[in-house]
Amino acid sequence: MSAIHFNLIKTCSTSGARLGSLTTPHGRIDTPIFMPVGTQATVKAMTPEELVQAGAQIILANTYHLYMRPGHELVARLGGLHRFMHWQGPILTDSGGFQVFSLGELRKITEEGVKFQSHLDGSYHFISPETSIAIQEALGSDIMMCFDECPPYPADYAYVAKSMEMTTRWALRCKNAKKGKDQALFGIVQGDGARTARAERMALQEIGFDGYALGGVSVGEEKKLMHEVMNFSAPFFPMDKPRYVMGIGAPEDLIEGINAGFDMFDCVMPTRNARNGMVFTSFGRLNIKGARYAEDSLPIDPECDCYVCRNYSRAYLRHLFRSGEILASRLNTWHNLHYYLSLMESARKAIAEDRFAGFRKNFTKKDLVLTVLCNIFICLKKGNRKLTQNYKWRFDNVWFGFCDGNTCRWTGCRWWAVCPDEPCAADFHVCHFLFSPHPPTAEKSKGTPYSA
Numbered sequence: 008m009s010a011i012h013f014n015l016i017k018t019c020s021t022s023g024a025r026l027g028s029l030t031t032p033h034g035r036i037d038t039p040i041f042m043p044v045g046t047q048a049t050v051k052a053m054t055p056e057e058l059v060q061a062g063a064q065i066i067l068a069n070t071y072h073l074y075m076r077p078g079h080e081l082v083a084r085l086g087g088l089h090r091f092m093h094w095q096g097p098i099l100t101d102s103g104g105f106q107v108f109s110l111g112e113l114r115k116i117t118e119e120g121v122k123f124q125s126h127l128d129g130s131y132h133f134i135s136p137e138t139s140i141a142i143q144e145a146l147g148s149d150i151m152m153c154f155d156e157c158p159p160y161p162a163d164y165a166y167v168a169k170s171m172e173m174t175t176r177w178a179l180r181c182k183n184a185k186k187g188k189d190q191a192l193f194g195i196v197q198g199d200g201a202r203t204a205r206a207e208r209m210a211l212q213e214i215g216f217d218g219y220a221l222g223g224v225s226v227g228e229e230k231k232l233m234h235e236v237m238n239f240s241a242p243f244f245p246m247d248k249p250r251y252v253m254g255i256g257a258p259e260d261l262i263e264g265i266n267a268g269f270d271m272f273d274c275v276m277p278t279r280n281a282r283n284g285m286v287f288t289s290f291g292r293l294n295i296k297g298a299r300y301a302e303d304s305l306p307i308d309p310e311c312d313c314y315v316c317r318n319y320s321r322a323y324l325r326h327l328f329r330s331g332e333i334l335a336s337r338l339n340t341w342h343n344l345h346y347y348l349s350l351m352e353s354a355r356k357a358i359a360e361d362r363f364a365g366f367r368k369n370f371t372k373k374d375l376v377l378t379v380l381c382n383i384f385i386c387l388k389k390g391n392r393k394l395t396q397n398y399k400w401r402f403d404n405v406w407f408g409f410c411d412g413n414t415c416r417w418t419g420c421r422w423w424a425v426c427p428d429e430p431c432a433a434d435f436h437v438c439h440f441l442f443s444p445h446p447p448t449a450e451k452s453k454g455t456p457y458s459a
């Protein structure tokens with residue numbers, strides 16, 4: 008009897024996307040889902056109540072860090088991780104493998120396990136598949152992960168193949184080491200994207216786990232390869248179990264992962280970037296440090312209904328960040344997590360309504376437009392003057408132009424586009440287009456941006 012139950016509600020007919028619900032000992036979560044990362048038994052800068060308000064349903068905690076400090080036995084003595092950190096919802100713990108392997112010179116791998124030196128005080132430690140499970144059982148997470156070796160990227164095929172075989176042997180040891188019945192255990196498919204090797208690793212299914220994860224992605228490879236690996240791997244995962252891609256990613260990676268048929272994701276990106284002043288919006292990423300926001304009374308994203316966007320201006324958030332105020336980290340994190348979690352909610356709605364392919368296309372199109380704009384900005388910075396005035400071009404059925412006489416009141420951007428929808432054909436600033444094809448306030452460009 009598994010500690011969790013996965014109910015696959017629907018598979019989108021227009022894509023591989025899946026809608027499901029996962030029942031755990033600490034509550035039910037809707038999938039696809041993003042799990043905020045709480046490395047040290049805290050999602051940095053946020054209280055559990057705030058996480059719930061931002062839309063979090065499940066969080067991730069790091070076994071390695073909690074083993075090193077304060078120690079899993081101490082956490083167990085104080086009632087387990089849920090009570091220790093005052094989070095009532097489900098928790099997934101990683102195996103510690105990724106952190107241990109990222110220690111590089113400080114660790115030595117054998118069949119038995121990994122010997123390593125603490126990054127805190129240099130003391131020696133040993134983690135085996137059995138100890139990893141013992142630590143995770145002491146922490147009391149709802150979902151535990153098998154201890155796996157994470158091969159570096161790039162690595163040669165022979166090394167990766169050997170490493171994956173060991174990871175599978177370790178997976179069996181993890182399953183045998185698991186004592187309790189109130190925690191689930193996920194197997195991990197590792198590798199470097201070598202297709203045949205990934206298929207071979209489906210041997211894990213013979214051991215039998217409560218869910219399966221794809222590891223070894225987002226380790227420095229090209230985005231295109233990452234997306235290919237997800238698309239290739241998903242069909243090898245069992246239909247009736249949750250599928251988790253570890254460590255991704257950017258919003259566009261999550262959309263690709265969902266499209267491929269994965270259900271669970273985690274990444275430090277929304278929280279870490281927030282603390283560095285980078286926020287996600289429906290019209291792309293925004294760096295709150297920018298001088299252009301000094302007197303900007305708009306919220307981070309006028310389309311966002313989070314607590315931060317309802318109450319604070321970009322000017323205030325910029326001021327907080329520049330003053331080194333703790334509140335800057337808190338508010339930026341709150342908004343970013345809300346952005347990620349709302350994106351998941353929109354994706355779930357799109358799958359439920361059987362229109363995920365269109366949802367993805369729309370999202371990817373925005374992304375393409377932004378990429379093109381970024382490239383042009385770079386071009387302008389390099390002093391390509393011919394683009395700077397009265398210039399327009401067509402891309403993906405949308406007209407773009409540059410107007411140096413008008414500044415958009417939403418983002419300060421000075422680009423405009425023409426709606427591709429023929430009857431509409433309104434020209435408005437690009438940032439408006441990125442909100443929707445028919446923005447509520449389609450400002451006509453003033454002046455004469457057209458000259459063609």
Ligand SMILES: [Zn+2]
Pocket residue numbers: 307308311312313314315316317342345
């Ligand atoms: Zn917001």
